[in-house]
Amino acid sequence: MATTAATDRPTAPPPAANVLVVPYPAQGHTIPLLDLAGLLASRGGIRLTVVATPATAPLLAPLLAAHRDAVRELVIPFPSHPAFPAGVESAKGLSPALFGALMVTYAGLRGPLGDWVRARSDGPDRVVAVLSDFFCGWTQPLAAELGVPRIAFSPSAVYGTAVLHSLFRRMPRREDADDEESPITFPDIPGAPAYPWRQLTLLYRTLKDGDEVSEGVKRNFLWNMESSAFVSNTFWRLEERYLSAPLADLGFRRVRAVGPLAPDADAASNRGGETAVAAADMCAWLDRFAEDGSVVYVSFGSMAILHPPHAAALATALERTGVAFVWAAGPTVALPDGFEERVAAAGGRGRVIRGWAPQVGVLRHRALGWFVTHCGWNSVLEACAAGVAMLAWPMTADQFVNARLLVDEAGAAVPVSWGGLSAAPAADEVARVLEGAVCGSGKGRGPWAHVAARAKELAEEAAAAVSEGGASRQELEALVRELRELGSRE
Known part of the structure; x- marks a missing residue:
């Protein structure tokens, strides 16, 4: 004192x-x-x-x-x-x-x-x-x-x-x-x-x-x-x-x-206030995949409702390519008849989550390589922090702007479709993007291996920003000092 x-x-x-x-x-x-x-x-x-x-x-x-x-x-x-x-x-x-x-x-x-x-x-x-x-x-x-x-x-x-x-x-x-x-x-x-x-x-x-x-x-x-x-x-x-x-x-x-104001997986678990798929259960499922970066995560955010033509194009592409995936579909997205049953019967290579998914934990698992995302900013930052490359499929709001930033400037994403809510892409086009992303890119091969490599670099840059002496940490401490000074004034 x-x-x-x-x-x-x-x-x-x-x-x-x-x-x-x-x-x-x-x-x-x-x-x-x-x-x-x-x-x-x-x-x-x-x-x-x-x-x-x-x-x-x-x-x-x-x-x-x-x-x-x-x-x-x-x-x-x-x-x-x-x-x-x-x-x-x-x-x-x-x-x-x-x-x-x-x-x-x-x-x-x-x-x-x-x-x-x-x-x-x-x-x-x-x-x-x-x-x-x-x-x-x-x-x-x-x-x-x-x-x-x-x-x-x-x-x-x-x-x-x-x-x-x-x-x-x-x-x-x-x-x-x-x-x-x-x-x-x-x-x-x-x-x-x-x-x-x-x-x-x-x-x-x-x-x-x-x-x-x-x-x-x-x-x-x-x-x-x-x-x-x-x-x-x-x-x-x-x-x-x-x-x-x-x-x-x-x-x-x-x-x-x-930023990024992205919490660790434990802190993020169930922070949405709803019953979540157990993070440990999801992690155990991903552990089954021996190859790093071989699984695709799909999520269009907590508010977006994927229209049936978009969901059908994606589901068809996932089945056609046979890529391993986790799809956080939410409770209301209408998937094609029999899709979930066929996926479950296909050796467990895919998983559909109908509740609130432990997204941060999934993105940070070693088996996860690509993220099909609507490019909502929270999802973007969670992917950046995890070093996961993105397959950009913007729908509305600020998502087109975010997608352009990621694709054209950051080089950490590949576009799936620019049609938004009004135009669903053909299943063949979605399949082409999935195949180009997953086949070999995690091992430094494939047409978009450089995008996967850039995503890893972004993770290092994000971690450095919030570490001691990093740019984001310095800005946070400056904000704290500013608020404390306001409190000390009479």
């Missing part, structure tokens, strides 16, 4: 900074922000108050158990809005048409949160900063009213985050209202990329002039550009091009790259 020179009496240390953490109620957003909260809490000198609603509160249990003295939950009733169905509190199972309505409805927490913070403005629990998901842009004016900085957390790539914000900043439109292939350019992003209209996020493509929800979604992203900084779940060597200089599409704000 410190002492004063004048009295030589011990003085109490300054109170730990109390940071208000506001996740967005979608699993792919909430989990990485909670992972970051755990890292902040473990550093000391910081307390975190994490906001939840009754339905999302169970996701906080591991964080609260691990950091009882530094983290507490603040459960607030889910707000209501006429554009959003009553009784729904998260994005799980939500139709894409309601994503914008969820964002606008969730902004109804602004009033109750403001009251909670103001009631503690003069005590030891006073909030010194707001750390919130970039789908919670309404926390920016809230923080401004409270006189504290707001840090926007991005669970996406910096590149993808810039593309998203560029849309709402510039509001580009296609020349022909019926042309789904009309190119939309992003002139202020390095390389000035362009994407066909159909590959842009539905949040933007479905905007309606004068509509309350549409205006609320737009305002959300414009508010983010007023935040004091962005913190992104990415790492320098993966996105150096977009981290080297401030981006106009992020309001020229500083971006702290603190």
Whole structure:
């Protein structure tokens, strides 16, 4: 304990900074922000108050158990809005048409949160900063009213985050209202990329002039550009091009790259809050394969529902090629009649998981060589950390942007299809990609052996980023110092 020179009496240390953490109620957003909260809490000198609603509160249990003295939950009733169905509190199972309505409805927490913070403005629990998901842009004016900085957390790539914000900043439109292939350019992003209209996020493509929800979604992203900084779940060597200089599409704000926020297999097991296939059982099944990198893992994320034509093309290709695979199909994906039975009868070379799969553990098993993925950012980072090359099959949201980053720049992925939800590839094409990936690439042969090798390099770069002295570790420690200093101010 410190002492004063004048009295030589011990003085109490300054109170730990109390940071208000506001996740967005979608699993792919909430989990990485909670992972970051755990890292902040473990550093000391910081307390975190994490906001939840009754339905999302169970996701906080591991964080609260691990950091009882530094983290507490603040459960607030889910707000209501006429554009959003009553009784729904998260994005799980939500139709894409309601994503914008969820964002606008969730902004109804602004009033109750403001009251909670103001009631503690003069005590030891006073909030010194707001750390919130970039789908919670309404926390920016809230923080401004409270006189504290707001840090926007991005669970996406910096590149993808810039593309998203560029849309709402510039509001580009296609020349022909019926042309789904009309190119939309992003002139202020390095390389000035362009994407066909159909590959842009539905949040933007479905905007309606004068509509309350549409205006609320737009305002959300414009508010983010007023935040004091962005913190992104990415790492320098993966996105150096977009981290080297401030981006106009992020309001020229500083971006702290603190990723990958990918936990180890034990910590990740069942963190989705649902009954998982036992990680040990899955590991034992993979142990049966003597050849390293011989198994393909298939997953299209926790929210995506693979359309029947896409599922049929993939299932046919898997049967035709005979590659060993694990397919985390989820409970609702309709697979071709008899597929699961035929796979089970074929010597156990394939396995379909209908529950929540232990993805991190699967990706880090030595037998796993390739990952058929929709290119959701959490899945991308988990594959990068595991050194697993990807077969990119983007469907919607930021997935096309992520896939382009992986295929064209990082060199750690091979495209399966660019058709998205609207066009399923032929089974022959999927089979060609599978055969080219699995046959020999794990041994330094095959047409895409260099992609598999690049994935291994990315794993080394990701590990270095979060290790002592690494770029992501340094950014994390700088963020911790910044928050502690806020707590020490009178």
